[in-house]
Amino acid sequence: MRASALLRGRAMNAALRACALALAALVVGGCGPSEADWRSASSWSLTAVAVARAWERGEVPTRYARRALQKAADELAKGPLPEAGAPVDELRQALERGDREAVRQLVSELAAR
Amino acid sequence: MKRFLGIALGIVTSIGGFLDAGSIATSSQAGAAFGYSLLWALALGTVCVIFLVEMSGRFAIASKHTITDAIRKRFGFPALVVPFALTMLVNLLVLASELGGVCVALELATGIGFQLWAIPVAIALWLLLWVATFDVVEEGTALLGLVTLCFVVAAWKLGAEPAELARALVTPSLPPDERAHYLFLAVSIVGATIAPYLFLFYSSGAIEDRWDKSYLTPNRLIAAGGMLFGALISMAVLVVAALTLKPEGIHVESYEQAALMLLPAFGRWGFWLFIVSLAVACFGAALELSLASAYAMAQTFGWNWGENLRPRKAARFSMAYTVFIALAALIVLTGLNPMKLTLFSMAITAVILPLTAMPFLILMNDRTYMGSHVNSRFSNIVVALIVLVAAVLAIVSIPLEIIGSR
Known part of the structure; x- marks a missing residue:
């Protein structure tokens, strides 16, 4: 036993x-991070680029663009590459200042990544 | 002439009232992620909803009962309790999604957070139900909902190829990756298209409008024409998302992203058309859903009911939609992502669909209620098959989606 x-x-x-x-x-x-996380991060980066370009063309109001970029920055900060949120936040600040030149520059940098 | 105008109005209100938060969320996400390849799910859902809506009207005409009332009488209250409780729970989640959709539209327009709009929108919803008649509620908002035709115009302007669309409509194909998400979206689309509240509401509406046997043919025309043209708008949302968001690599996880989809077709007007479409479609759906839930509750418990009755003549019916709207507003106030809430509630709708559709199918074959207007074998098979397949897919795909999104 x-x-x-x-x-x-x-x-x-x-x-x-x-x-x-x-x-x-x-x-x-x-x-x-899962594949879905990486896809989401990429999507939010590209959303930021699309929103900023639409704002530059005068197709969306500043208050929408500001909130959409804030959302994109927040989602990126939660994702697999949190540092990706910083340039989008910079973009949002340039947009709030109405600095079109800075927005254009930051969009080109983001789109190139 | 009067009957013809009635049919035309019925079709037009079905078109204008078809789109809601569920259709916009599921179709835009599907188009952005998978292009045209989920059009078949929309087609499947549309075929089923045409059958269900026509059956719902025919049932009201032949039996002079609403579906819920007849299920209670035929199967007894105990048999109704579980399906009723689950349907009410899902209705509440879907109502919160619709309310959330209106609030998000207002947030996009004004910059004021969507949660802050929950109470004003809920009050506006409640007030309209309290003072308006059934016709005003159904027809008024549906006519306003015709603004959603902008998606069809956008699809045409963006050069959607009819041949490619036709192929995608009839050819289901699994993508090489993201299969769990693909299946989840497929069942969400079916759930959004065949929402039980739609055909339950339709039968209550037929009783409110006192449809008799002379409405059998108009009912068929309204069901087929209205649902078909309405579904074209949902398909247009998917197509527009496929043509504008997918090439940009944007997956739709929130309405802020979906708001970009009409810009290529309409420029700056595209942004405002999207907002108005979202607000009107969701508000109209919220009205219908509040009424549908109150109808279900009143008919289950045998209370006095009717949107055309003054609230004091149908006090418990009026209290039912009041409580529902208040609870839905509380859910929106919690700040849950409205789009995620919408997608999951659509998928859960697909799971519980058999609980409502199957008893309904039994009634449609019962000569005590239907007389000579019972269902054909073909109708029974089509509806039973689609509903069961959707439920099985939902049970499989929901856990996979939850695991995949962790």
């Missing part, structure tokens, strides 16, 4: 170790 209990105990330990390893693999594997 002592032997079978010992064996059960060892089997249980092994099972527990296997579960812990599987869990760790899941956690580690799930921590990295």
